[in-house]
């Protein structure tokens with residue numbers, strides 16, 4: 001019986017190899033936000049519709065788990081590895097292992113910090129610095145329109161410490177506000193991109209002297225989930241989020257559109273999680289022996305209270 005089973009397994013593998021079926025290992029970083037859930041659905045759904053054999057793992061926001069997943073994909077001899085690195089450092093050894101095994105790695109959604117960019121074939125995702133700049137530019141315009149003056153105190157909810165989107169969304173935002181001496185970040189703390197920790201951090205902000213002193217309270221969150229947690233904390237503390245603060249998020253998830261439509265939040269900068277189709281286009285090109293671009297950015301916009309209510313049904317239909 002065992003021999004028959006083993007034979008069937010070997011047959012199945014060789015049939016799929018003969019049919020040219022592509023195997024991809026995707027070392028997802030976790031399930032920390034609605035963005036991530038949509039991203040996972042896109043990666044899984046697109047593999048299924050293209051008949052790609054996807055080996056998927058979830059590292060629960062731990063780098064060591066992601067490294068182990070990549071090593072196991074190398075051992076299994078997959079065709080291509082997809083990796084959204086949870087933090088941006090500490091990847092060189094495992095990327096070198098993949099390179100030596102001749103398995104291309106596509107960085108999907110987050111970047112790594114390395115001086116040797118031959119360790120991965122390509123990056124697909126967002127320009128996080130531009131997202132931070134969009135958030136800053138929106139804020140400057142809003143303050144000018146509302147008060148005729150660019151001043152205020154920013155309470156910043158930072159993403160996962162050391163993650164590319166957290167580093168760059170901060171950098172981009174600071175690039176813009178640096179020109180305005182009366183607009184400053186007065187508190188900045190990580191909420192690890194989750195709703196629960198966003199709420200906790202906001203609870204601490206509300207108790208701080210900076211909060212009491214602030215004249216124009218601005219909340220800038222590196223993702224919508226942390227902002228939605230913060231809105232809960234504000235409401236529980238008796239603060240009217242939409243009236244007493246200016247609230248900015250990133251991602252543009254449907255729940256943020258809803259919060260904006262309800263007047264509890266002001267704006268969200270889009271970060272597109274639906275990168276499955278572009279990702280597998282790159283995978284298929286690689287397997288066909290073609291060269292692919294080193295960087296592929298996804299198209300993104302900014303949605304505020306002028307349009308969020310009208311666009312909510314469309315957003316919900318996406319993810």
Ligand code: GYE
Pocket residue numbers: 032033034035036109110126165193222223224225250251271
């Ligand atoms: O913005 C955030 C998620 O890496 C772009 O990760 C992604 C970010 C996204 O947890 O919500």
